[in-house]
Amino acid sequence: xxxxxxxxxxxxxxxxxHAADSGGPSEKDLKKLKEQVPTTIENFKKxxxxxxxxxxxxxxxxxxxxxxxxxxxxxxxRGTGLVYEQGKLIGHVVMTQAxxxxxxxxxxFSELVFFENAEALKDFQKSETTMNxxxxxxxxxxxxxxxxx
Numbered sequence: 001x002x003x004x005x006x007x008x009x010x011x012x013x014x015x016x017x018h019a020a021d022s023g024g025p026s027e028k029d030l031k032k033l034k035e036q037v038p039t040t041i042e043n044f045k046k047x048x049x050x051x052x053x054x055x056x057x058x059x060x061x062x063x064x065x066x067x068x069x070x071x072x073x074x075x076x077x078r079g080t081g082l083v084y085e086q087g088k089l090i091g092h093v094v095m096t097q098a099x100x101x102x103x104x105x106x107x108x109f110s111e112l113v114f115f116e117n118a119e120a121l122k123d124f125q126k127s128e129t130t131m132n133x134x135x136x137x138x139x140x141x142x143x144x145x146x147x148x149x
Contacts, residue, residue: 025080025092033082033092036065040110051112058114060085060121062093070106075099079111085121 025033040063045051055061060083067079077097083090095111115121 029080030092033065033080034089037063037082040065041112043110044112054114055087058116059118060090060115062111062113062115062124064093064095064111064113066108067095067097067111068106068108069097069099071099071103073100073103075103081111083124091125 024030041055062081062083064079064081067077069075069077076099077095079095081093081095083093093113115124
């Protein structure tokens, strides 16, 4: 008899990040984002000193100071931020995410997206950018795969 204990965890994540061309944040929210973005950038730079090159070499970037995420089996996340071209504010961005799998709880994180060239930034401004990721993990107990007598 094979007495293997194993657990399989599978998680599917679909994230949609798009330049929001209508509606926009309220004046109060826009002011708050403008205050949060420089601090968020500095925190990223403190965590990774190589990021300075990305800000100077990229055509543009999006900064989402706070993305809230939570779920119980089915979850989601949402965050708003600002988009810059050559360091100049050109718009705002909304990120939404849906997740399915073994999950419970919530968290908050910040996000940076860099645009390497003008075409990538223009494509981003015209349409939604969708990113997908799959994460899987397997944990096996002691004696997994051994036959017991």
